[in-house]
Amino acid sequence: MKRGTWRLVGWALAGALGLSGCAGHTRAGGKPASQEAREAEARLAEHTQEQEQPGDEQAEREAFARRAIQALRAAGEKRDIQYDATDFLLRIGAQGENPGETVFLGNFFDEYLALAPEQRDEVFAQLSRMRDRPTLPKTYAEARPNLLPVVRGRTFFEQLRMVVKGGAGKPVPISWKPVGPFLGAGLAFDGPETLQYLGPDELARWGISFDEAFTAALENLRQRSSEALEQLAPGTCQAPWQDNYASSRLLLDEVVRRCKVRGEPVVVVPHRDLLLITGSEDEDGLRQVAEKSLRALMAPRALDGRAMRLTAKGWVPFMPERLSNAWGGLRKLELFTRARDYDEQTQRLEKLYEERGEDVFVAAFTPYQDEHGRSLSYAVWLKGVDTLLPRAEVIFFMDPALGEEAPPVAIGRWDEVAKETGGLLMPVEGLYPERYRVKGFPSEEQLAGWRNDPSALFDEEDGP
Known part of the structure; x- marks a missing residue:
């Protein structure tokens, strides 16, 4: 698949x-x-007629990778560029023990397919700007105002070791911690055009621990999160932010609890720009969240479709009773x-x-x-x-x-x-x-x- x-x-x-x-x-x-x-x-x-032929898709992915390399060259990239078809990524400047930089093509490719043909060049322009990652400050004091937490699917963090080649015993390239059973939260330096994930090497240079930096990142996010939630229905809300950090707001209990729900708060983060909140006892709200999540999971840069419930001990998996009208939709997402x-x-x-x-x-x-x-x-x-x-x-x-x-x-x-x-x-x-x-x-x-x-x-x- x-x-x-x-x-x-x-x-x-x-x-x-x-x-x-x-x-x-x-x-x-x-x-x-x-x-x-x-x-x-x-x-x-048995595969259905709605599925694409693997050979056709593979050819399209390879054509996209070729255009991506051309865009990077046109933007001035001089280093060696290697295409990894299995993981669908580019390795730039990899040599010996130096893994170089890694450009994951999957999200760009999904965005490319979602656009009309006349708009697709913008995807390659955006991809070429990956070369212009923000220059990290030399000191933690300079970096601190731009630190933000990033919530992604746990699979993203767990499988990085297999994707980003660094050799046996090398530390994971991004520092992170689990959020509930399905998600993870890492650290990013938020630049004008792109964000840069932070790993052990960057934190060590600044002389700061992950927990200390993460606490500062949460406070930065809190200062950007004063707006009211958008109400989809009584007791069902979505985050209003379209800044790549909407999903990260589930880390802020006070934001989640702004939605006055029936029962305990339940969230789904199907996309980095979509945080959905409803109540554990709200069947209509759960069904609406499931329907909206299903559409979001089909979009580029999707995250996770599984629901979680906020408890005194943190986030735990959630599914309603099987007789609930919301069960089928949430089950499909799971x-x-x-x-x-x-x-x-x-x-x-x-x-x-x-x-x-x-x-x-x-x-x-x-x-x-x-x-x-x-x-x-x-x-x-x-x-x-x-x-x-x-x-x-x-x-x-x-x-x-x-x-x-x-x-x-x-x-x-x-x-x-x-x-x-x-x-x-x-x-x-x-x-x-x-x-x-x-x-x-x-x-x-x-x-x-x-x-x-x-x-x-x-x-x-x-x-x-």
Whole structure:
């Protein structure tokens, strides 16, 4: 699932619902086990006509990267520029142990696609201005007035180590801390045209700790946040700021509590310029927030679609009761965000293992929704294949020895599988979203104890 091909509609599961036509894999032709496993996984998943063809998208991305390089050269960039197709980024001036600068192309590409053809040149003009990053002051006293906190999806921070090459043991390039279970907050120096993320090296030069700098950044943000919230409906609000830091205002409890909600405050930050607030007991407000978040997640520079509730101990995950009319929309946002995060992680892990020469199958996290609106997520566990599994709700067990047309030998819910298999699922440290390395395959007795009817895996209350 590459950037641009994902659609919230059209979640599908091929013959698995009838347990017919589901594919295992063979080792014919000497293919690596991970490649055979990916092909088996792809045969299990059915793509809709609304999805773009990967080859067409890849060609478009490469054409965009070429134009980006041309724009940088025209702006005076003389250093070496390397294009990384897997991570869709440019490395500028990388040499030896020096990683150089990294320009992530994904957001620019999304903005390019969203614009009319006659407006697209502005994207490359904006991209070329990345060369003009603000010069950081020499002292913390000079820098302090321009420090601001930046809230992004936790995946952004967690996966930087795999994207920005610095060598083993190098510190993460951006200093940050978790915000609830899904988000992270870093530090930025806010310049006239662009912001620059700050890492351990910059803080060390200024002789300041992350916590001290973050406290100052919060105070700067507080001084910029005196405006009233925009009311979408009684008890439902959105932040009015369009300054790249709207999402960061969830760090300011006093701003969140300006919205007089029913129950406890619930927020969603689907975009860096969109902070939505409603109440845990406001069904109409939750539904409105879900609808608005869904549209925002389709825009460039989207963040996270999962709802969080403010408690005395901080932000925690939130979902309404399943009988609520708001449950379906928030559930769709949750599955979409998890699938997107796992997809980005899958691509980067595959590249990492390829560079190491290791044959590891990084299983996909796949969401599915049936015609009744019931939903689940699944992953494929293949016998005899070194696999990293995402934490999906349902596991399809496949035996390659049975041939390509064989159905799964068993299907089980994650909680049941984890309980029964014990040491066969080992958590991999340092990965977000979480993954587990499989150590073998369940016994025949264990497989026989799980459901073979996929329709029984749905909770009947999952529907609208």
